[in-house]
Amino acid sequence: MTDASPPDHARSPALAGFTCGLDVTLRVIAGKWKPLILYFLAQRGPTRYGELRRAVRDVSDKVLIQQLKELEADGLVKRTDYKEVPPRVDYSLSPLGVSLAEALVPLCTWGTQNLAEVSRIFARRAKRES
Amino acid sequence: MTDASPPDHARSPALAGFTCGLDVTLRVIAGKWKPLILYFLAQRGPTRYGELRRAVRDVSDKVLIQQLKELEADGLVKRTDYKEVPPRVDYSLSPLGVSLAEALVPLCTWGTQNLAEVSRIFARRAKRES
DNA sequence: CTAGGTACTTACCAAAAGGTGCATACTTGT
DNA sequence: ACAAGTATGCACCTTTTGGTAAGTACCTAG
Numbered sequence: 001m002t003d004a005s006p007p008d009h010a011r012s013p014a015l016a017g018f019t020c021g022l023d024v025t026l027r028v029i030a031g032k033w034k035p036l037i038l039y040f041l042a043q044r045g046p047t048r049y050g051e052l053r054r055a056v057r058d059v060s061d062k063v064l065i066q067q068l069k070e071l072e073a074d075g076l077v078k079r080t081d082y083k084e085v086p087p088r089v090d091y092s093l094s095p096l097g098v099s100l101a102e103a104l105v106p107l108c109t110w111g112t113q114n115l116a117e118v119s120r121i122f123a124r125r126a127k128r129e130s
Numbered sequence: 131m132t133d134a135s136p137p138d139h140a141r142s143p144a145l146a147g148f149t150c151g152l153d154v155t156l157r158v159i160a161g162k163w164k165p166l167i168l169y170f171l172a173q174r175g176p177t178r179y180g181e182l183r184r185a186v187r188d189v190s191d192k193v194l195i196q197q198l199k200e201l202e203a204d205g206l207v208k209r210t211d212y213k214e215v216p217p218r219v220d221y222s223l224s225p226l227g228v229s230l231a232e233a234l235v236p237l238c239t240w241g242t243q244n245l246a247e248v249s250r251i252f253a254r255r256a257k258r259e260s
Numbered sequence: 261c262t263a264g265g266t267a268c269t270t271a272c273c274a275a276a277a278g279g280t281g282c283a284t285a286c287t288t289g290t
Numbered sequence: 291a292c293a294a295g296t297a298t299g300c301a302c303c304t305t306t307t308g309g310t311a312a313g314t315a316c317c318t319a320g
Contacts, residue, residue: 015242015245016249018241018245019166019186019187020166020169020238020241020242021237021238021241021242021243022165022166022169022234022237022238022241023166023241024242024244024245024248025237025238025240025241025248026165026166026237026241027248028241028248028251031307032307032308035156036149036150036152036153036156039150039152048266049266049267049268050266050267053267055149056149057149059308059309060308060309060310061267061268061269062268062269062270062308062310063307063308063309065267065268065269066308073255073258074251074254074255075247075251081267084266085266085316085317086265086266086267086316086317086318087266087267087268088266088267089266089267096244096247099244100240102236103236103237103240104236104237105236106232106233106236107151107152107156107234107237108150108151108152108155109151110151110155110229110230110233111148111151111152111153111154111155111156111158112145112150112151112154114154114230115145115148115154117205117226118154118155118157118158119146121158121204121205124203124204128203161277162278178296178297179296179297179298180295180296180297190278190279190280191279191297191298191299192279192280192298192299192300193277193278193279195297195298195299196278211297214296215285215287215296216285216286216287216296216297217285217286217296217298218296218297219296219297
């Protein structure tokens with residue numbers, strides 16, 4: 001098997017630095033809570049910080065803010081500061097964010113449909129780790 | 131959009147421990163390379179370890195093997211050992227794995243369609259981090 | 261006057277995740 | 291004989307990620 005061959009697959013010229021479209025997307029939504037944030041914003045529209053905080057349970061302020069800032073800097077989320085006196089801010093999706101959130105729907109559906117199966121998976125994982 | 135939810139969000143009784151279907155899925159595919167592995171296996175069918183290794187560029191042996199084992203233990207991937215003398219093993223998707231891979235397709239599409247936009251995003255990210 | 265709610269910020273830390281390099285046992289190509 | 295390829299395993303270490311707890315500035319309800 002003299003594999004002195006030229007670049008096989010995976011060397012698509014169009015995707016500079018990425019292995020494929022999926023890779024592109026994954027890098028954008030990398031972050032423990034980002035997909036969830038996008039998903040919630042898609043569902044409920046403009047949402048205040050505190051609400052989001054309660055919706056995405058178990059996230060800490062530091063990380064939630066941090067990921068919101070990244071999403072904002074990346075143009076997926078829009079932050080609106082009403083500059084009121086008890087602070088009031090809300091977050092919503094940009095058009096790009098909306099399109100990404102739509103692409104997440106099938107994952108959500110999969111999770112719902114396979115919840116039972118996944119629960120078993122996690123039960124087994126827990127056993128292995130003990 | 132359909133926010134027919136009662137005052138207290140996030141307290142769905144059906145999803146034990148998960149905040150929503152998306153959360154379920156995300157926990158299964160958590161791992162830097164898992165979605166990519168599923169995607170490649172979906173595309174090329176049974177694939178030998180070495181091929182996979184070259185397809186998912188930049189992954190280390192340790193991590194690739196590790197994630198393959200988890201995917202196998204979770205019932206998403208099937209490992210076939212031909213017990214030949216220079217080792218020969220291949221990996222393929224289980225039905226569950228196939229369904230998950232299908233749910234990943236829109237993400238892949240999104241990445242391809244928004245590649246230009248994402249490239250700009252990363253350029254800006256790089257600037258901010260410097 | 262104190263407690264609690266708003267939306268954050270910061271310093272410090274622990275855990276998880278992933279990477280490197282070496283080793284295995286055997287075969288094939290040079 | 292020797293390098294290289296096959297599919298892993300293991301010890302060790304660094305990086306990344308995320309969490310905790312505190313503080314800020316201001317307001318309202320009790």
